[in-house]
């Protein structure tokens with residue numbers, strides 16, 4: 522660990538404040554440092570390892586594809602890409618899919634689609650996208666600007682124009698922004714993940730949907746973190762009773778390999794034409810074969826299990842010593858703690874449990890199929906570390 526840490530600090534750009542832990546090996550809900558110490562991992566590489574690390578079926582699907590064709594450019598057809606796109610469309614009602622390699626890139630795509638749709642359907646000036654304050658949409662220049670948090674904006678301007686920010690939950694403000702500016706879309710995360718695991722109100726989301734219908738805008742849902750079963754339904758928007766026009770996803774879709782997807786629904790399915798967008802790696806056959814193995818197993822039984830595990834966590838933590846409140850949806854959970862969140866996290870790490878932060882909260886993103894006994898063991902450690910007075 523000492524050497525890896527030193528070399529990392531020497532050669533890796535200083536963008537990550539890492540925990541003092543080298544992950545040498547991982548399997549299911551467990552990972553191990555180089556000394557062999559075992560941790561229960563409730564962070565899943567930030568909602569990526571959907572079925573835990575190195576899930577056997579996923580490994581088999583990826584391995585098989587690796588020796589068939591690892592990469593082919595998008596100048597040619599490949600079966601894994603088509604199979605995954607078909608599954609995404611059948612499961613969501615989307616009409617078309619564009620594959621990217623990350624969440625930010627998936628968001629770049631949905632923003633491009635919304636802008637072109639606005640231009641084609643409403644006029645040149647209808648490029649504005651209303652996003653929410655406290656949102657997170659990525660780290661590229663455009664998705665940073667879409668992110669409604671000033672902290673991300675310092676140092677990197679000038680940014681592209683065309684993003685307006687609304688307070689989450691403020692229907693009046695949303696209406697005013699949409700009425701007073703030439704807009705093509707409203708974009709939101711049903712649960713703001715990086716913003717502190719804050720689920721939006723149902724009323725606000727349905728209001729946004731109605732506004733999109735009345736004012737002829739597209740509704741974009743960023744499901745990069747909330748999607749792929751994480752919140753207890755395949756996509757979180759299903760629990761809000763709305764139909765989106767564009768959905769971006771990534772993280773958990775790949776189950777451990779980089780992939781992003783932009784899903785285009787009926788109103789904008791024909792917006793992109795030849796040359797409008799592209800990606801060298803997008804829809805990589807290996808990543809797609811892995812994603813297919815994940816997506817095809819997120820069925821009703823699995824989702825019922827997610828909701829059962831979610832209830833266990835909410836029930837256990839809501840009345841636990843040292844907890845102020847518990848927020849989130851499904852297995853995307855934020856804990857407002859009496860102790861400093863970072864202190865809780867490092868105490869957990871010492872005790873063999875990996876949890877992460879979101880704003881001032883402790884964030885849990887367990888594998889969707891974590892064994893109940895393992896989850897209970899993790900919650901025992903967590904509730905201990907949350908206590909204000911330690912014996």
Ligand SMILES: *Cc1c(COP(=O)(O)O)cnc(C)c1O
Pocket residue numbers: 622623624625626628657658659660710714715743744745746747771772
């Ligand atoms: C993580 C995240 C992104 C960015 O995804 P990357 O793969 O890191 O580019 C975008 N939107 C949301 C909601 C996210 O949680």
